[in-house]
Every structure is written in structure tokens, then in C-alpha cells.
Amino acid sequence: MQPLNLDELGIVAGTNKSSLWSDYLRHFDRTFAEFKDKPIDVLEIGVETGASLRMWRKFFRDATIVGLDLSPKCLQYMQERVIVEIGSQDDPGVLADLCSKHTFSVIIDDGSHRPEHVVFTFERLFPALLPGGVYIIEDLKGHFDQGGNFRRGPGSLSPIASLSKISMQLMSGRIDSSDNFGIAKYLFESIDSVELISGAAIVRKRQKKLNVAKKLNAVEDLLQGADRPEAWGWLSSYLLRMGGPLEQAEKAARNAIALNSQLPVHYHQLSFVLERMGDTQGAIEQSMRAVALAEGTVAYKGYKAQLDHLNGINV
Numbered sequence: 001m002q003p004l005n006l007d008e009l010g011i012v013a014g015t016n017k018s019s020l021w022s023d024y025l026r027h028f029d030r031t032f033a034e035f036k037d038k039p040i041d042v043l044e045i046g047v048e049t050g051a052s053l054r055m056w057r058k059f060f061r062d063a064t065i066v067g068l069d070l071s072p073k074c075l076q077y078m079q080e081r082v083i084v085e086i087g088s089q090d091d092p093g094v095l096a097d098l099c100s101k102h103t104f105s106v107i108i109d110d111g112s113h114r115p116e117h118v119v120f121t122f123e124r125l126f127p128a129l130l131p132g133g134v135y136i137i138e139d140l141k142g143h144f145d146q147g148g149n150f151r152r153g154p155g156s157l158s159p160i161a162s163l164s165k166i167s168m169q170l171m172s173g174r175i176d177s178s179d180n181f182g183i184a185k186y187l188f189e190s191i192d193s194v195e196l197i198s199g200a201a202i203v204r205k206r207q208k209k210l211n212v213a214k215k216l217n218a219v220e221d222l223l224q225g226a227d228r229p230e231a232w233g234w235l236s237s238y239l240l241r242m243g244g245p246l247e248q249a250e251k252a253a254r255n256a257i258a259l260n261s262q263l264p265v266h267y268h269q270l271s272f273v274l275e276r277m278g279d280t281q282g283a284i285e286q287s288m289r290a291v292a293l294a295e296g297t298v299a300y301k302g303y304k305a306q307l308d309h310l311n312g313i314n315v
């Protein structure tokens with residue numbers, strides 16, 4: 001007997017993601033093919049009648065499926081390999097708790113669909129997604145002002161604006177220097193692709209290209225004796241992009257500075273590393289050096305934006 005495909009599973013389970021309604025599942029079937037038999041953690045925000053949780057449980061045969069919903073009534077949909085957590089997607093404590101218990105390869109936002117919730121949740125949860133993981137934002141149609149269709153209010157933070165900006169950055173391969181800090185920088189560096197389907201976005205996170213920790217000694221050996229500070233700077237950027245080891249990214253940036261203490265770009269890089277390590281004060285000090293050295297150059301605007309951002313965090 002042929003197994004049911006994801007759309008058929010969705011129809012049987014009764015979720016409105018199926019081709020009877022939103023018609024997302026023929027896309028998701030392809031997107032999730034690689035995860036089908038893996039022991040991954042899947043999060044769906046929005047449980048309602050438990051329909052999609054039943055479908056995911058059948059489709060992801062070895063996964064733990066976690067559902068988050070405001071309504072305690074949803075607890076009844078717990079079963080083997082299905083966990084339901086009660087809380088709001090705009091509560092940072094709830095999201096942090098979820099991420100401390102699970103490392104998700106798949107996250108689907110089908111919750112409140114309030115614009116500010118969608119953006120907030122994406123910015124909080126995408127950094128916690130495993131490399132190569134997929135983040136889906138559903139029901140984008142409600143965020144367009146078609147026929148007075150702003151169902152959940154326009155909101156000051158719009159998922160459409162966020163996704164459009166990210167897509168523009170991907171297409172151009174660059175991020176404006178005045179945006180290149182904090183979560184925007186993180187998203188630019190870690191998003192591999194954005195796929196738009198009718199009414200939803202499928203955002204994929206980059207794979208780690210290599211096991212940095214294993215290859216680090218070889219890379220460092222290669223650079224030993226290198227008298228070009230930019231080589232250390234590139235190594236530092238690369239390590240930061242790969243998520244670490246951050247101590248090595250810091251060391252590489254400091255090596256660059258030791259070789260030439262007059263190049264602002266290396267203080268700027270060190271500032272990014274220290275920020276990622278949680279050392280905001282140290283990041284501010286390095287950022288101030290970058291700004292002072294870059295005065296009057298084209299790079300000044302971008303370095304100043306990072307400093308302003310850090311000062312914003314530090315108030």
C-alpha cells in the first residue's frame with residue numbers, strides 16, 4: 001500500500017493547510033522530505049483542534065512534535081511524541097523556555113497571526129533554529145490591505161515589510177550598512193533562502209559548511225605567520241558567521257588589530273564578536289575605536305550605526 005502524502009494526511013487530519021483550503025502542504029511535503037525519518041524536534045505555534053499536530057506526528061515518523069497555544073484546552077491533544085505547551089508567542093519567557101527544552105529543526109508559525117507577534121517570534125526563534133532548519137510563516141494574506149482585509153491590524157512591525165527587506169538583501173547579496181547590526185545582521189548572515197508560496201513564506205537557515213571546531217587548527221596553521229591583518233579579519237568574520245567558536249573569532253580579530261592598529265574595520269569586527277559573546281561594554285569600547293578611526297571615510301556611517309545600536313542595548 002502506498003503511504004499517504006502530506007496533503008492527504010492533512011485532509012484526513014482536518015487541518016486547513018491542506019489543498020481543500022490554504023493548499024500549503026504540497027510545498028511543505030517537498031520542503032520537509034529530508035526530515036521525515038529523522039529524530040528532530042518540530043514546533044508549531046497554534047494548536048486549535050490538534051489537527052495539524054496529528055498530521056505532523058504521522059508525517060515526521062521519528063520526531064517530537066511540540067505545539068504552543070494560548071488555550072489550556074489544547075492540552076487534550078498530547079499523545080505519544082506530541083507535547084503541548086501553554087503560553088503566548090509574544091512572551092519571551094515562554095519562547096526561552098521552549099528553546100531550553102528543545103532544539104528545533106522545523107518551526108511553523110500558525111498562531112495569532114498578529115503582525116507584531118509574527119515578527120517578534122521570528123526574531124526570537126530563528127536564531128535558535130538548528131543550522132539547515134526551516135521556519136514557516138503562514139497566513140500572510142491577512143497582512144495585506146486588500147478589500148479591508150487587515151484582519152489582525154496593520155501593526156507597527158509588519159511581517160510583509162520584514163520578509164520583503166530580507167528578500168531584497170538576499171537578491172542584492174548585501175545589507176545596508178545602517179542595518180548591519182543586531183538581529184538584522186544575524187538574519188542576513190544566517191538565512192540561506194526565502195521561498196514564497198501563495199500565502200506563506202518558507203525560510204531556510206544556512207547549513208554549517210564545515211565542522212569549524214575540527215578544522216580550526218588547520219585554518220590557524222595556514223594563517224600562522226600571516227602578516228596580513230585582513231586574513232585574520234576574514235577568519236574572525238567566518239567564525240562569527242558559523243556561530244563560533246566565538247573565543248577563536250575574538251582571538252582572530254585581536255590578531256588582526258595587533259598586526260595593524262590603525263584599521264577601523266578590525267575594531268568593528270571585534271565589536272560584533274564581543275556583542276555576540278554578551279560583552280556589550282567591551283563591544284562599545286571597540287566600536288568607539290572603529291568610529292574614531294573611520295571618521296571622514298565611507299565606512300563611518302555603518303560603524304556609527306553599530307555603536308548607536310550598542311548604546312541602545314546598554315541603556
Ligand SMILES: C[S@@+](CC[C@H](N)C(=O)[O-])C[C@H]1O[C@@H](n2cnc3c(N)ncnc32)[C@H](O)[C@@H]1O
Pocket residue numbers: 014015016017044045046047048049050051052053068069070071087088089090110111112113117
Ligand atoms: C489557526 S489556529 C491553529 C490551527 C492549527 N495549526 C491547524 O492547522 O490545525 C490558531 C491558534 O493559535 C492560537 N493562538 C492565538 N494567539 C496566540 C498566541 N499569542 N500565542 C500562541 N497561540 C495563539 C489560537 O488559540 C488558535 O488555537
